[in-house]
Amino acid sequence: MKRPEPIDEEVVLQNNIYIESDTDTKGIITYVNDYFAEISRYTKEELIGQPHSIVRHPDMPKVLFKILWDRIQNGHNFVAAVKNLAKDGRYYWVFTDFDILKDEEGHIIGYKASRKKISKHVTDTLDPIYKHLVAIEKEEGIEASEAYLDTFLSSHGEDVTVDTLLQEIHRFY
Numbered sequence: 001m002k003r004p005e006p007i008d009e010e011v012v013l014q015n016n017i018y019i020e021s022d023t024d025t026k027g028i029i030t031y032v033n034d035y036f037a038e039i040s041r042y043t044k045e046e047l048i049g050q051p052h053s054i055v056r057h058p059d060m061p062k063v064l065f066k067i068l069w070d071r072i073q074n075g076h077n078f079v080a081a082v083k084n085l086a087k088d089g090r091y092y093w094v095f096t097d098f099d100i101l102k103d104e105e106g107h108i109i110g111y112k113a114s115r116k117k118i119s120k121h122v123t124d125t126l127d128p129i130y131k132h133l134v135a136i137e138k139e140e141g142i143e144a145s146e147a148y149l150d151t152f153l154s155s156h157g158e159d160v161t162v163d164t165l166l167q168e169i170h171r172f173y
């Protein structure tokens, strides 16, 4: 499917309605709820069976997804602010909770993501940081952006990690 051309226009999300999806262990979408389809502007049929990167926005740093996959493949949950791309080119920022799906024997059989509206204060703070990470990745690669992110977080306090980033965002002023 052709990638939508991003436009600088936001999709307005409702409070308290979750945008949900499940994937298999490779990140192929196996389930989406109605609100996912409504916001992303894809039909459920267009989404199911596609890699989850179908809604990937070019403003998202690669390093965030690297950390995500390191975590979930090792059975750890992860939360992150994600900027996604709708089919019509608009964007929507979501607070995303990534979770692990296991069978009765405890084997990972897939992953789950639950997303809700995120406050503008948080996205305004993160936007320039993410843009900087993307610029580093373009010029020097993902290791350099990972190193920058580590230094950036530790410069805001010893306990500020990528896991506490969203709770600690108020320190970034």
Ligand SMILES: Cc1cc2nc3c(=O)[nH]c(=O)nc-3n(C[C@H](O)[C@H](O)[C@H](O)COP(=O)(O)O)c2cc1C
Binding pocket: 021, 022, 023, 027, 051, 052, 053, 054, 055, 056, 057, 060, 065, 072, 082, 084, 098, 111, 112, 113
């Ligand atoms: C359960 C689950 C949900 C995901 N949701 C998103 C999402 O909403 N947006 C997104 O860009 N990537 C999402 N990803 C990450 C994608 O699988 C992928 O790593 C990312 O889009 C980067 O794609 P790329 O490596 O092809 O550039 C999700 C992964 C999982 C396992």
